[in-house]
Amino acid sequence: MISVKNLYHSYNKDDNYSVKNVSFNVDKGEIFGFLGPSGAGKSTTQGILTGLLQLQKGEVEVAGYDIKNISSKMFNKIGMSFEQSNVYSKLTAKENLDFYSKLFDVKTVDSMKLLKLVGLDGKENIRAGDFSKGMKHRLTFARSMINNPELWFLDEPTTGLDPAIASNIKDIIKQKNKEGVTIFLTTHNMFIADELCDRVAFIVDGEIKLIDSPKNLKLQYGEKLVEVEYIKEKEIITETFSTILDKDKNSIKNIIENYQIQTMHTKEATLEEIFIKVTGRELK
Numbered sequence: 001m002i003s004v005k006n007l008y009h010s011y012n013k014d015d016n017y018s019v020k021n022v023s024f025n026v027d028k029g030e031i032f033g034f035l036g037p038s039g040a041g042k043s044t045t046q047g048i049l050t051g052l053l054q055l056q057k058g059e060v061e062v063a064g065y066d067i068k069n070i071s072s073k074m075f076n077k078i079g080m081s082f083e084q085s086n087v088y089s090k091l092t093a094k095e096n097l098d099f100y101s102k103l104f105d106v107k108t109v110d111s112m113k114l115l116k117l118v119g120l121d122g123k124e125n126i127r128a129g130d131f132s133k134g135m136k137h138r139l140t141f142a143r144s145m146i147n148n149p150e151l152w153f154l155d156e157p158t159t160g161l162d163p164a165i166a167s168n169i170k171d172i173i174k175q176k177n178k179e180g181v182t183i184f185l186t187t188h189n190m191f192i193a194d195e196l197c198d199r200v201a202f203i204v205d206g207e208i209k210l211i212d213s214p215k216n217l218k219l220q221y222g223e224k225l226v227e228v229e230y231i232k233e234k235e236i237i238t239e240t241f242s243t244i245l246d247k248d249k250n251s252i253k254n255i256i257e258n259y260q261i262q263t264m265h266t267k268e269a270t271l272e273e274i275f276i277k278v279t280g281r282e283l284k
């Protein structure tokens, strides 16, 4: 669905590259996470993929279209929801969506249906300019689905939303993906990436450092630990053991045989810990 080969981009058209030799593929039906700290080159890459920035060097194919000679037909197949909501403030929520739907030559989704999906029903006649930041974000998110995209670009889809709304947005993303939509998700939120993505790319200083599934990364980089909480002489004791070292295995066995276990669970490395281990950088 996306193929990127040896992509470079320099805003000043010099040797100071914001994106350097980036190559990756996104398969049909996949949720692919682009994960990196601020200034890593995520938006630049996404800008090139969505035709907002001109391709300077490299080969990029998106939804079957070569980005070098961009076709307006490509926009019928893709949806984009970017962090900075750019809705028309003088138009109502419904007018925003109705206006946007006219830009496509494919069948579009009913505006009211989309507003309901993102919890903005009842707010359809309010001007977008009077919306809170979170409501504008949801309106932009709804708008990005209006053409039933095959490929959906999402930039920080849950940033700044309260937990209940963020959870609703995540459910919509999961549902759309189940229906076959391929998703390119840009974020520095490793929890979202871990929960949603089939594979993630770690990008730092314009370069991809690694691409893999969150599960493989945890198996490869995570320490194999188990945390045991047990009662000893009326006190609750919490201890962490390796599941590999014989000495620790014996300790776990001893605790199980002699004490009352309260809780016991394996500890996985988080994507953030792995990111720091691999790149030496924080996800900020």
Ligand SMILES: Nc1ncnc2c1ncn2[C@@H]1O[C@H](COP(=O)(O)OP(=O)(O)OP(=O)(O)O)[C@@H](O)[C@H]1O
Pocket (backbone or CB within 6 Å): 011, 012, 018, 036, 037, 038, 039, 040, 041, 042, 043, 044, 045, 188
């Ligand atoms: N319009 C621009 N002109 C010049 N330099 C730019 C421009 N936009 C971005 N840059 C630079 O390109 C580099 C990559 O920025 P980019 O916005 O792609 O990073 P990002 O990973 O999306 O960061 P964030 O998470 O903060 O959005 C940064 O060094 C940034 O300063």
